[in-house]
């Protein structure tokens with residue numbers, strides 16, 4: 357799928373679904389990108405391969421002359437979608453690369469009947485906030501996200517005897 361970034365901008369990226377073969381280049385991009393937080397358990401090649409298999413055709417990469425310059429990871433649980441690791445190489449920023457990646461993910465989600473997605477951004481990540489705002493996203497001020505590790509709770513805390 358070719359999605360031109362914007363008629364007025366010179367850059368055109370090849371936007372295509374992410375495959376497991378893309379993961380080494382994705383991890384290199386994410387390691388190089390400020391604002392992308394990697395977690396050992398969920399960003400190992402094995403975990404990412406599982407994520408792609410559970411969510412086929414929803415994550416995308418942007419290619420420029422054979423090089424990966426952007427990515428978006430997307431998955432859903434049948435109710436809501438989550439977007440992770442939206443990243444664009446610094447040289448390609450402000451050329452609508454992230455916009456094209458997001459559009460591809462949103463089209464794929466719409467085709468699966470998913471009507472809402474969430475992105476998690478660091479509180480001080482103003483670039484990400486600017487991007488998501490310009491994409492029409494709403495900053496939720498009415499909820500806090502609470503996170504809990506699975507499988508590592510101390511014995512006796514579950515309430516199940």
Ligand SMILES: CC(C)(COP(=O)(O)OP(=O)(O)OC[C@H]1O[C@@H](n2cnc3c(N)ncnc32)[C@H](O)[C@@H]1OP(=O)(O)O)[C@@H](O)C(=O)NCCC(=O)NCCS
Pocket residue numbers: 389390391392441442443444445448449450451452453454455456475476477481482483484485486487488490491
């Ligand atoms: C956030 C990021 C993905 C945006 O990628 P991008 O390809 O430059 O974004 P686009 O060119 O599609 O930008 C579209 C619009 O978003 C807004 N925007 C993008 N970057 C912005 C910034 N740094 N500050 C404020 N607004 C910004 C602008 O309105 C822009 O339109 P304009 O260029 O005509 O003003 C990129 O800066 C990046 O990779 N940052 C580091 C990783 C990161 O923080 N990812 C987000 C994790 S949720």
